Amino acid sequence: MKAPYEYPFDPPSEDAVAMRDGAIEGRTAGSPDAYDAGESARWSPKAIADVHAMAQLGRYQLRGYNTFSRRMPSFDDLVFVPATMTRLPLEGYRESCETATVLGDRPGLVSEPLRLDIPIYIASMSFGALSANAKAALGYGASRVGTMTCTGEGGMLEDEREASTTLVYQMTPSRYMLDLEHLRMADAIELAVGQGAKPGTGGVLLGMKVSERVARMRSLPVGVDQRSTVRHPDFLGADDLQVKIEELREATGYRVPIFLKMGATRPRYDVAIAAKAGADVIVVDGAEGGTGASPELLLDHTGIPTVSAIRAAREALDECGMSGKVSLVAAGGIRSGTDAAKCLALGADAVMVGTAALMALGCNSPRYLADYETLGTSPGRCHHCHTGLCPVGITTQEPHLEERLDVPGAAERVARFLTAMTMEITLLAKSCGKSSVHNLEVEDLRALSLEASAFTGVRLAGIDRPFTW
Amino acid sequence: MSATDRANRIELQAADRPIREVNDEIRAALADGREVLVRDARSRHNLGVGLPSASRVRFEGSVGYYCGGLNDGAMIEIERNAGWGVGEAMARGEIVVGGYAGMAAGASMRGGLLHIRGDAGPRCGVAMKGGDIIVEGRIGYLSGFMAHAGRLIALGGAGEACADSLWGGEVWLAGPAESLGVDARIEEPGAEEVESVEALLASRGLGDSGRDWRKVVSEQRLWHFESRDAKAWLMI
Numbered sequence: 001m002k003a004p005y006e007y008p009f010d011p012p013s014e015d016a017v018a019m020r021d022g023a024i025e026g027r028t029a030g031s032p033d034a035y036d037a038g039e040s041a042r043w044s045p046k047a048i049a050d051v052h053a054m055a056q057l058g059r060y061q062l063r064g065y066n067t068f069s070r071r072m073p074s075f076d077d078l079v080f081v082p083a084t085m086t087r088l089p090l091e092g093y094r095e096s097c098e099t100a101t102v103l104g105d106r107p108g109l110v111s112e113p114l115r116l117d118i119p120i121y122i123a124s125m126s127f128g129a130l131s132a133n134a135k136a137a138l139g140y141g142a143s144r145v146g147t148m149t150c151t152g153e154g155g156m157l158e159d160e161r162e163a164s165t166t167l168v169y170q171m172t173p174s175r176y177m178l179d180l181e182h183l184r185m186a187d188a189i190e191l192a193v194g195q196g197a198k199p200g201t202g203g204v205l206l207g208m209k210v211s212e213r214v215a216r217m218r219s220l221p222v223g224v225d226q227r228s229t230v231r232h233p234d235f236l237g238a239d240d241l242q243v244k245i246e247e248l249r250e251a252t253g254y255r256v257p258i259f260l261k262m263g264a265t266r267p268r269y270d271v272a273i274a275a276k277a278g279a280d281v282i283v284v285d286g287a288e289g290g291t292g293a294s295p296e297l298l299l300d301h302t303g304i305p306t307v308s309a310i311r312a313a314r315e316a317l318d319e320c321g322m323s324g325k326v327s328l329v330a331a332g333g334i335r336s337g338t339d340a341a342k343c344l345a346l347g348a349d350a351v352m353v354g355t356a357a358l359m360a361l362g363c364n365s366p367r368y369l370a371d372y373e374t375l376g377t378s379p380g381r382c383h384h385c386h387t388g389l390c391p392v393g394i395t396t397q398e399p400h401l402e403e404r405l406d407v408p409g410a411a412e413r414v415a416r417f418l419t420a421m422t423m424e425i426t427l428l429a430k431s432c433g434k435s436s437v438h439n440l441e442v443e444d445l446r447a448l449s450l451e452a453s454a455f456t457g458v459r460l461a462g463i464d465r466p467f468t469w
Numbered sequence: 470m471s472a473t474d475r476a477n478r479i480e481l482q483a484a485d486r487p488i489r490e491v492n493d494e495i496r497a498a499l500a501d502g503r504e505v506l507v508r509d510a511r512s513r514h515n516l517g518v519g520l521p522s523a524s525r526v527r528f529e530g531s532v533g534y535y536c537g538g539l540n541d542g543a544m545i546e547i548e549r550n551a552g553w554g555v556g557e558a559m560a561r562g563e564i565v566v567g568g569y570a571g572m573a574a575g576a577s578m579r580g581g582l583l584h585i586r587g588d589a590g591p592r593c594g595v596a597m598k599g600g601d602i603i604v605e606g607r608i609g610y611l612s613g614f615m616a617h618a619g620r621l622i623a624l625g626g627a628g629e630a631c632a633d634s635l636w637g638g639e640v641w642l643a644g645p646a647e648s649l650g651v652d653a654r655i656e657e658p659g660a661e662e663v664e665s666v667e668a669l670l671a672s673r674g675l676g677d678s679g680r681d682w683r684k685v686v687s688e689q690r691l692w693h694f695e696s697r698d699a700k701a702w703l704m705i
Contacts, residue, residue, distance in 0.1 A: 233614075251519035
């Protein structure tokens with residue numbers, strides 16, 4: 001039998017046990033870093049700050065820009081698988097690739113469908129949310145490359161109608177400055193029943209941006225915090241919508257396409273219903289879509305990601321036999337031609353860019369640094385569209401800020417950006433062996449994550465099957 | 470109607486014909502400087518949408534949704550009842566409904582006159598931005614909801630939540646309201662204002678100096694977010 005172990009030391013003093021690792025005096029042992037960083041996944045510094053803000057302000061936060069949620073899957077979770085042995089690529093630097101895009105081609109219902117030179121156009125953003133200079137610059141830039149803009153909800157601005165050779169006239173539930181002449185001057189009409197940034201809730205324009213001109217166009221008192229209605233005043237469900245669409249056709253002589261814009265929530269059903277109600281073009285705006293102002297919680301916690309909405313929307317149109325009759329536009333967080341090409345491959349006929357177009361105008365560009373600082377932010381991080389104090393003159397109604405946006409220069413940047421985006425799309429399309437960007441298909445994509453595959457039905461890289469249960 | 474008027478009048482049927490055809494005929498006749506009588510309107514939707522000024526159309530029977538919608542100056546008469554959104558987004562002109570009007574009569578209208586001889590359904594004058602609506606009967610719940618400007622005049626009173634969330638504009642009641650909506654308050658009308666409303670009514674053959682008017686206007690509490698410091702919205 002072994003003798004009991006005899007420990008050779010007397011108990012040391014507590015002082016001798018202490019590691020002298022720089023721990024705060026009086027604090028029990030442990031990793032100072034871990035405690036300093038905070039280890040609760042639930043109570044992150046942001047969660048704590050949110051409670052502090054609500055406790056002091058007694059309301060939710062409100063801001064512009066787009067969602068900060070990191071849970072959104074990204075277009076970067078998809079890659080193209082260009083032609084190799086099973087398919088033949090086109091010469092990326094030499095051969096041509098069709099980019100012309102037709103929307104709303106419904107013989108008998110639309111005598112003048114929209115014919116765009118590229119599959120990209122400028123998203124609906126109102127005069128009010130944007131300055132008149134910004135609207136004009138977007139219009140001239142879009143016209144220069146053969147595409148179009150959309151009025152947004154603030155009525156038709158003369159500057160934009162003049163700048164945009166092709167213009168979609170948006171009718172939101174608020175019907176600000178809804179005018180028959182404007183309807184008839186439009187190249188298409190869009191009924192908006194929601195937007196990706198805040199589906200199910202109306203628009204917001206804080207008083208700082210309700211200038212005299214904005215107020216006049218919207219029949220509002222100057223300086224009020226405009227919070228728009230979300231339900232249309234004169235139709236409720238899909239059956240009424242059908243009658244409404246017919247009314248708009250009657251008012252415009254069956255000339256122009258009728259768009260229906262929705263936030264992406266249940267696209268499989270919503271898109272089928274919109275198609276049944278008679279829309280010629282359906283715009284599905286994903287949760288990453290930008291906005292001039294919104295309760296922040298809606299940006300982060302409502303709607304589904306663009307990438308997941310497109311497949312569902314296309315399948316809905318396929319299922320009800322409306323593909324080829326009703327056009328599908330995707331929007332929400334599209335940053336580049338690469339993103340746009342992925343949207344086309346997933347099933348969109350065209351894409352709409354809002355925030356990206358503002359970036360091209362100069363949003364978040366490193367100028368007027370002192371003004372960014374006044375807003376408590378810096379170039380690259382600014383999300384203060386709601387304040388109307390945009391340092392670069394885009395989301396403002398202040399004359400001294402607006403004049404910082406030089407229209408010809410900004411329009412040129414928009415035109416170049418759209419051109420570059422289109423080059424990106426055609427480069428990818430040609431590598432996949434497509435002579436038209438509209439021939440891009442789901443088969444050209446692979447998913448890099450289970451999540452992206454599950455959301456889109458795109459085959460997983462390697463295993464080459466969609467993730468299914 | 471005189472013999473000359475009759476000679477200048479075209480009659481057509483709505484019945485079950487394609488509405489596009491009916492409206493095209495109405496527009497063609499109006500462009501020709503003729504008046505139009507549409508027989509057997511049969512509650513069809515979208516009759517007489519977006520009609521031009523200096524034109525006259527009468528619908529016999531009842532009409533469906535959006536009759537006279539986007540009216541740009543036409544004088545439209547509806548013999549009996551109208552469905553939803555009669556005169557919606559009217560900019561100018563005049564629409565008379567001989568009977569009752571359904572939901573959202575005069576929705577988002579910007580000008581002109583909408584005269585309803587019977588009652589009006591809910592959300593009459595919703596989002597209206599100008600012009601006048603006269604309802605000889607009663608207006609339904611949420612009438613005047615989020616109106617911006619204009620006058621909604623109801624001789625028979627109003628249902629629940631009258632003038633809810635008004636931005637501006639006025640709801641004039643010569644009868645009781647079941648309840649007022651959010652941010653609405655009753656204001657004592659000035660003598661001149663009453664005179665103006667009575668003059669309008671008198672011009673429609675509805676003169677009566679004995680009415681007890683309540684004028685409902687915005688309390689303007691919803692004009693701004695309820696924030697202790699509005700500037701606090703700026704920093705996030």
